[in-house]
Amino acid sequence: MSLFKTEYDSQPDDFLEKSMSLVASALSDPSRISILCALMDGRAWTATELSAVAGIAASTTSGHLTRLLSNGLVICLTQGRHRYYSLAGHHIAGLLENLMGVSMHTHASPTPRTPVCLRYARTCYDHLAGELAVKIYDFMLQEKWLEADGTALTTAGKSQFQNVGAVLNPRPRRKACCPCLDWSERRFHLGGDAGSALMMLFLQKEWITRVQGYREVKVTKSGRMAISRLFSLNLS
Known part of the structure; x- marks a missing residue:
C-alpha cells in the first residue's frame, strides 16, 4: 500500500465534476460569451469597453467579470486607476475556439x-x-x-x-x-x-x-x- 497521496486524491470524489460544471456555468451566459469573444483579440480591455461591446450596463458587466475571474477564465491587471481585463491564457483562447467549432457543427x-x-x-x-x-x-x-x-x-x-x-x-x-x-x-x-x-x-x-x-x-x-x-x- 502506497504511503503517498497526490493533491487530487485529497480532493472530494466529485471535485473535478463540480469544477467543470462551474466553468460550464460561467460560459452559459450570452453576455459573458460576448465579453470573452472580445478578449479573443489578445488585448486587455477596460470594463467600460467590454460593457459597450456586450451591450450591457456597466454594473452588470462588473458582475459578469467577477464571475469570469472567479472561474479563472480572465485575469485583471491594474495600472494606475485603471483596471484591464484579458483572457487568462492561451489555453482559454483554445477552449473558446474549440467551443465555436462545436457550436457551428451540424x-x-x-x-x-x-x-x-x-x-x-x-x-x-x-x-x-x-x-x-x-x-x-x-x-x-x-x-x-x-x-x-x-x-x-x-x-x-x-x-x-x-x-x-x-x-x-x-x-x-x-x-x-x-x-x-x-x-x-x-x-x-x-x-x-x-x-x-x-x-x-x-x-x-x-x-x-x-x-x-x-x-x-x-x-x-x-x-x-x-x-x-x-x-x-x-x-x-
Whole structure:
C-alpha cells in the first residue's frame, strides 16, 4: 500500500465534476460569451469597453467579470486607476475556439454565416486565423516548413522564419508550434509560439492592421504584395 497521496486524491470524489460544471456555468451566459469573444483579440480591455461591446450596463458587466475571474477564465491587471481585463491564457483562447467549432457543427454541410471580412482574416488570441491563415498553413505544410502533423517547425521552417524576420522564442513556455482548428474554415491554421511570432511580424511590418474593437484584421496593400510573395498566394 502506497504511503503517498497526490493533491487530487485529497480532493472530494466529485471535485473535478463540480469544477467543470462551474466553468460550464460561467460560459452559459450570452453576455459573458460576448465579453470573452472580445478578449479573443489578445488585448486587455477596460470594463467600460467590454460593457459597450456586450451591450450591457456597466454594473452588470462588473458582475459578469467577477464571475469570469472567479472561474479563472480572465485575469485583471491594474495600472494606475485603471483596471484591464484579458483572457487568462492561451489555453482559454483554445477552449473558446474549440467551443465555436462545436457550436457551428451540424450533420449537414454547414452554410457559413460568419461575416466575410471576419472569415477572411481575424485574430485568434495572439495569432492569425481565418481563410488567409489556413492558406498560409497549407503552404507551410506543402513546402515542408512544418512537420507533417504540424506540431513543430522543420529546420527549413526555422530558417525561413529567421529569413523573413519572425522572431521565435528559444524557450517558449507553451507549445513552440501547433495546428489550431479554425472554426469558420474547419481546417487548421498555425498556433503556438510560431503562430504568434508570425502575426507579430505582420503587425510590425504593417502588412495587417487591427480593426479597433473587433477581431477582424485588414491586409494592407504592402501586406498583400509581401504575403503573396512569401507564401505563393494570390491575394489580388
